Amino acid sequence: MPSETKTLAKRQIVQICQQMLAANLVIGSSGNASIRIQDTDTIAITPSRVDYTVMELKDVMIINLKGEVVEGDRNPSSEYPMHLGIYKEREEVKAVLHTHSIYASVLAVLGLPLPPVLDEFVKDLGGQIEVAKFALSGSKELAANVLEALGPRDAVLLANHGALSCGSSLYEAFDKAVLLERAAQIYVLAISANKGEPSLISEEALVSQKAMFEMDKRFKRRR
Ligand SMILES: [Zn+2]
Structure with missing residues (x-):
């Protein structure tokens, strides 16, 4: 694989961790x-136990879809199985x-899915965000639970x-993480203020926003 491609991927990982x-x-x-x-069966992934404030390009690991280290002197993040599970299932x-x-962690601790309370949220995340059943961090069981609860959507909560x-890029995945956190904050505040009964968006808004989410996916697959 061209070394510029690898360097670019590593640089993006370092940048997104700062963000x-x-x-x-x-x-x-x-x-x-x-x-x-791009065009390989490998991914660049954050190393295990390196503080983001001091992480450098050389710390970023490259592993293949079997989980074997291809490049780097550290250990890949111990949570790599859930990353690989998603890449294998969602091309x-x-x-x-x-x-x-x-x-988002408050909802994950409560075991509460995030329902479609905001219309923009359905368009960008795909619908109600489910909670993946608890399993030990880094386990194959957690990877399977995450994949199941993620479904066709672009976000998922991990119990406790x-x-x-x-997303289709690190920046898009970052925007979705921010949106998820914002929506979770709004939902937690709403249920706190209204005795646990927030109103959801209408069925009509849900259907039209879901259609926009799916259209966007089809467009990206064609690219
Ligand atoms: Zn974690």
Whole structure:
């Protein structure tokens, strides 16, 4: 694979981790990010236990879809199985972000899915965001639970753990992580203020926003 392609992927990983820190989606070295390397069966992924404030290009690992290290002197993020599971199942997904953002984690701790309370949210995330059943971090079982709860949508909550988003680029996955966190915050505040009974968007708005989400997917698959 051309070395510029790999370097670009590693640079994007370092940049997005800085953005995740700045947006308060993660702290320290928590969460992780990965991106498919164009025209290969490999991904660039954050290393295990390297603080994002000091992470450099050389720390970013390259692994294949079997989970074997192709390049790098560190260990890949221990949560790599859930990244690989998504790349194998969803060919249009080019990047995956896992965060420990606060309001999404509140829902994950409560085991509450995030219903379609905002119309923009359905268009960008695909519908109600489900909670993946708990399993140990980094396990194959967690990877399977995440894939099942993610379905065709672009975000999922991880019970008692955090959140995950995916997209056609790292920047898109990041935008979806921010949107998920914002919607989760609004939902948590809404149920706190209204005795647990927020109003959902209308069925008509749900259907039209879902159609826009699917149209966008079809468009991206053709590219
Ligand atoms: Zn995690």
